[in-house]
Amino acid sequence: MRVAAVQLNSRNDKRRNLEVAERLVREAAADGARLIALPEKWNLLGPAADLVAGAEPLDGASIEAARSWARELGAHILAGSIGELVEGEERLFNTSVLIDAQGEIAASYRKIHLFDVEVGGITYRESEHEQPGDQIVIGDAGGVELGLTVCYDLRFPELYRILAVRGARVITVPAAFTMATGRDHWEVLLRARAIENQVFVLAPGQHGEAPPGYSSYGRSMIVDPWGVVLGQVPDGEGFVCAELDFAAQARIRETLPSLANRRPQSYAWPEPAGAGAVG
Numbered sequence: 001m002r003v004a005a006v007q008l009n010s011r012n013d014k015r016r017n018l019e020v021a022e023r024l025v026r027e028a029a030a031d032g033a034r035l036i037a038l039p040e041k042w043n044l045l046g047p048a049a050d051l052v053a054g055a056e057p058l059d060g061a062s063i064e065a066a067r068s069w070a071r072e073l074g075a076h077i078l079a080g081s082i083g084e085l086v087e088g089e090e091r092l093f094n095t096s097v098l099i100d101a102q103g104e105i106a107a108s109y110r111k112i113h114l115f116d117v118e119v120g121g122i123t124y125r126e127s128e129h130e131q132p133g134d135q136i137v138i139g140d141a142g143g144v145e146l147g148l149t150v151c152y153d154l155r156f157p158e159l160y161r162i163l164a165v166r167g168a169r170v171i172t173v174p175a176a177f178t179m180a181t182g183r184d185h186w187e188v189l190l191r192a193r194a195i196e197n198q199v200f201v202l203a204p205g206q207h208g209e210a211p212p213g214y215s216s217y218g219r220s221m222i223v224d225p226w227g228v229v230l231g232q233v234p235d236g237e238g239f240v241c242a243e244l245d246f247a248a249q250a251r252i253r254e255t256l257p258s259l260a261n262r263r264p265q266s267y268a269w270p271e272p273a274g275a276g277a278v279g
Contacts, residue, residue: 008024024238040151083095203220
């Protein structure tokens with residue numbers, strides 16, 4: 001399968017973001033990509049108030065646009081993530097949507113781990129306007145099992161191991177990784193998740209400045225199950241394509257069978273400190 005990771009510099013201008021995304025999706029499809037992945041919050045990235053005001057249900061304009069592109073181009077599109085508005089819920093979900101080549105929603109995943117941190121002198125509190133999902137999701141992309149994650153999820157290896165054990169051969173990581181953490185952690189974590197789970201990792205990211213002072217690292221990339229970076233987007237908006245060799249993945253899993261050699265019966269999850277002895 002030929003896949004593409006699209007890198008954007010989304011801001012709080014939804015019309016502009018969709019125009020750039022559509023152009024790059026079409027260019028990636030013209031380059032032969034049959035699975036095209038957009039980054040986190042590809043349709044709108046900005047202050048919390050703008051994210052709340054611009055949130056949409058999954059039948060809103062942004063996902064409908066991506067569905068029309070997929071249908072016309074005959075390609076699967078991972079609509080990175082959007083702020084999902086759900087009737088009756090006070091806070092949004094940060095939701096990644098997999099669209100099949102017929103333009104239908106094949107799977108959706110609500111980001112489990114919210115980015116409540118202080119890095120690079122900036123405080124991020126996603127939980128103030130978003131709520132976490134609680135479901136681990138694998139979608140079908142033309143017969144390929146695709147594990148869905150979003151950005152900060154990358155720091156929680158147990159999620160990726162569960163996806164791999166459940167059959168994922170590719171894991172997507174649409175992101176808006178900060179400049180401060182991206183320089184030191186982005187490539188290291190992507191390659192680690194690929195190696196330890198023997199999966200392809202498709203990681204489209206945001207790059208550049210967005211209000212109210214966010215700076216995203218970019219360097220969107222595609223990594224193979226051996227940890228080799230198959231392609232990377234340089235600074236700026238653009239995309240990278242690569243061929244995913246599933247026969248090579250099968251050979252890696254056969255000759256270095258770390259997934260098969262797991263001994264789950266020997267693992268005991270430690271209890272929190274002070275809650276009792278560790279098993």
